[in-house]
Amino acid sequence: MTQRPKEEVRARIVEGAAAAFAADGYAGTTIGAVAARARVSTGNVYRYFEGKEELFAAALPASFAGDFARAHPRQSEGAGRGA
Numbered sequence: 001m002t003q004r005p006k007e008e009v010r011a012r013i014v015e016g017a018a019a020a021f022a023a024d025g026y027a028g029t030t031i032g033a034v035a036a037r038a039r040v041s042t043g044n045v046y047r048y049f050e051g052k053e054e055l056f057a058a059a060l061p062a063s064f065a066g067d068f069a070r071a072h073p074r075q076s077e078g079a080g081r082g083a
Helices: 007-028 031-038 042-048 050-059 062-071
Strands: none
Touching: 007 031, 007 042, 007 050, 031 042, 031 050
């Protein structure tokens, strides 16, 4: 029987991602670190999000990510592309 995505699990992943990005920055954050903070497997993170960029967009409001990238282009390289 296939499990359906759960909003509670997704919310924990987003919270874990926000904490990881705040602590380690975009470049320093790994999917594994997000998974550990969210208390889920790395594979489960990928079940809910395609990758780090999508996770970053979910963890931070698009307006914040865009403002930060414009103000700090070197620190946000690779973050928020297409956001």
